[in-house]
Amino acid sequence: MSETDYLILNGNTDTRMTGRMVQLASAHFGDEFRVRGISAETGALSIRTPEQCVQACTAVRAMLSKAQGAVEIGILGTFGLPDFDGLRARSPFPLIDLVEGGVNAARQLTDRYAIVTVGGRWPSMLQLELKRRGLLSGCVGIQALPQLAFDPVAEPQRLAAWLREPVAQLIEDVDPGAVLLGGAVFAGLGEAVQDGVEVPVIDAFSATLELVETLQLMQQVGLESPLLSVAGARSGPACRSA
Secondary structure (H helix, E strand, C coil): CCCCEEEEEEEEHHHHHHHHHHHHHHHHHHHHHEEEEEEEECHHHHCCHHHHHHHHHHHHHHHHCCCCCCEEEEEEECCCCHHHHHHEEEEECCCCEHHHHHCCCCCHCCCCEEEEEECCCCHHHHHHHHHHCCCCEEEEEEEECCCCCEEEEEEEEHHHHHHHHHHHHHHHHCCEEEEEEHHHCCCCCHHHHHCCCCCCCHHHHHHHHHHHHHHHHHHHHHCCCCHHHCCCCCCCCHEEEE
């Protein structure tokens, strides 16, 4: 087994969510790499406000400063934290987040995609963050979910079944070429939600795992990627909120 790790950093305090992401990543990468996960020690169980985003960024900075061991790549398991460039610049290892993985996958499929995310103030927060990164064009809508009557982390398959109706409604409303599930809570649910949905459904976490694998293959054949530099680089040009 390799002596290097993938490290998943969860910006909220939900250790169950961290464990789910680690489980999915371990199954994806197999035995070649160990996958570790750490959760924020302070902040919110579920990030829904700008203030909680700021708390999450502070928590991630603390996690980066305490990270130990040989880390091959870090995955920030949060969709749309502000100041990602600053977090990447502080990281002692290459750091990739779910926005990069999810948006990259969506834009490979279509020039018109829509995002489903959790509730709170995420639609406006995502719009600002995607605009800041130069990723606002191409996204034709951002749909936030209402407060659920069940625990989505404890019941992911129930969440997948519940998601089909809002995803279908979003497709009817804005006619996207793909729907991106933007959030760690949707990790691994793309295929389950896809059943009966007319356009591709992408979960950002699974797409990020695929991106990590692709970038490492590029590195192995001698192709450079700014995403795998320690300092990183701002994502290139590319969601207009409906």
